[in-house]
Amino acid sequence: MKTEDLIxxxxxxxxxxxxxxxxxxxxxxxxxxALVAAAVTLWVMGPRLDLGELAGQASFAGKAGYTLALAVxxxxxxxxxxxxxxxxxxxxxxLALLLLSGLIATVIELAMTPAAGRLNQLMGGSALICPVxxxxxxxxxxxxxxxxxxxxxPVRPAxxxxxVGLLAGGLSATAYGLHCSETAVSFLVVWYGLGxxxxxxxxxxxxSRLLRW
Amino acid sequence: xxxxxxxxxxxxxxxxxGDGAAYGELLALLAPRLRAYFGRRLSDAADAExxxxxxxxxxxxxxxxxxxxxxxxxxxxxxxxxxxxxxFRRQGVRRHVPLEDAGVLLAQSDTEAGTARSDLARxxxxxxxxxxRLVEDVRLRGMTIVEAAPLHGYSEGAAKVALHRAMKTLxxxxxSDED
Numbered sequence: 536m537k538t539e540d541l542i543x544x545x546x547x548x549x550x551x552x553x554x555x556x557x558x559x560x561x562x563x564x565x566x567x568x569a570l571v572a573a574a575v576t577l578w579v580m581g582p583r584l585d586l587g588e589l590a591g592q593a594s595f596a597g598k599a600g601y602t603l604a605l606a607v608x609x610x611x612x613x614x615x616x617x618x619x620x621x622x623x624x625x626x627x628x629x630l631a632l633l634l635l636s637g638l639i640a641t642v643i644e645l646a647m648t649p650a651a652g653r654l655n656q657l658m659g660g661s662a663l664i665c666p667v668x669x670x671x672x673x674x675x676x677x678x679x680x681x682x683x684x685x686x687x688x689p690v691r692p693a694x695x696x697x698x699v700g701l702l703a704g705g706l707s708a709t710a711y712g713l714h715c716s717e718t719a720v721s722f723l724v725v726w727y728g729l730g731x732x733x734x735x736x737x738x739x740x741x742x743s744r745l746l747r748w
Numbered sequence: 749x750x751x752x753x754x755x756x757x758x759x760x761x762x763x764x765x766g767d768g769a770a771y772g773e774l775l776a777l778l779a780p781r782l783r784a785y786f787g788r789r790l791s792d793a794a795d796a797e798x799x800x801x802x803x804x805x806x807x808x809x810x811x812x813x814x815x816x817x818x819x820x821x822x823x824x825x826x827x828x829x830x831x832x833x834x835x836f837r838r839q840g841v842r843r844h845v846p847l848e849d850a851g852v853l854l855a856q857s858d859t860e861a862g863t864a865r866s867d868l869a870r871x872x873x874x875x876x877x878x879x880x881r882l883v884e885d886v887r888l889r890g891m892t893i894v895e896a897a898p899l900h901g902y903s904e905g906a907a908k909v910a911l912h913r914a915m916k917t918l919x920x921x922x923x924s925d926e927d
Binding site: 543544546549550551552553554617618619620686688 | 763768770772776779797805808810812816818822823824826827834850911
């Protein structure tokens with residue numbers, strides 16, 4: 536095929552839709568996945584028993600704020616990594632600040648806890664269940680979001696897949712917070728963090744294959 | 749160089765409004781520059797021309813990833829560089845493709861089109877018969893849609909839709925051929 540013929544054929548569809556359709560599509564599919572994950576959490580695992588009380592609501596909101604911020608960082612990162620030539624530095628910096636503030640809060644909390652209680656504080660009552668649950672719920676969000684991301688053009692597909700995983704993991708962790716009644720900051724940062732990181736790793740592994748174009 | 753940037757910017761803003769002629773002109777401006785870019789990095793002219801076409805198709809199918817708030821040249825450069833890396837990967841060649849300033853893409857231009865390997869006839873057989881004949885008349889024999897449509901039992905509008913679908917199928921076949 537001659538290049539000039541190709542150009543003439545392509546010029547039949549000149550419309551550039553702008554950046555919004557991609558964003559809308561990813562938000563829609565990750566949002567739908569998050570609703571499924573929340574429904575599974577509530578029906579299979581049940582809501583945390585104190586969710587009706589003020590203290591429970593405050594602890595849920597605090598944790599949800601952190602995990603949603605991770606999801607937003609993932610979305611922002613993906614929006615940059617999915618566009619050739621776009622700078623990913625601002626969202627990467629935001630993510631680094633978020634993780635750093637989590638780390639600092641963890642260190643402060645553990646430093647203020649008597650030495651004998653530190654391990655209990657960190658492990659809570661569900662340290663090993665939490666990352667597994669977040670990973671499982673995260674897959675429900677990761678797969679549709681990866682599919683939605685195929686419209687983008689990441690020049691580094693594995694990295695973009697990792698960003699999809701961060702978005703899915705953040706949403707999954709937020710959904711899991713409906714069930715989990717752990718209140719320690721160190722528990723949130725370490726075990727929720729591990730769960731989100733696992734979803735991120737699966738996203739990177741899948742992304743390196745699925746997000747090629 | 750600055751004139752060229754201005755020219756590109758004006759073509760983009762017209763393309764964004766759905767001006768097909770401006771969009772065709774934009775792609776026609778990019779093609780020789782892509783050719784020079786790939787030509788200097790590949791020894792085989794047919795490979796280079798294949799990559800020019802792949803990149804033009806990618807620019808087209810991925811145009812929703814262009815953010816008009818950002819500069820256009822780095823976007824095109826990102827696509828071209830990705831296609832070059834992808835080409836080496838498919839060939840099993842380990843070769844580092846340095847991340848250069850996007851301006852290298854505009855620095856040189858080569859209007860001497862090589863012959864692409866992807867054979868149009870081979871791609872066309874994948875189209876349904878009626879669509880294929882329409883594409884041949886309009887794209888290869890240079891008939892207008894108004895002339896060609898009734899020959900194959902299309903209304904003018906239906907012919908436009910059929911051409912559009914055919915181009916989608918062709919773009920998809922070019923993409924899957926690479927796998």
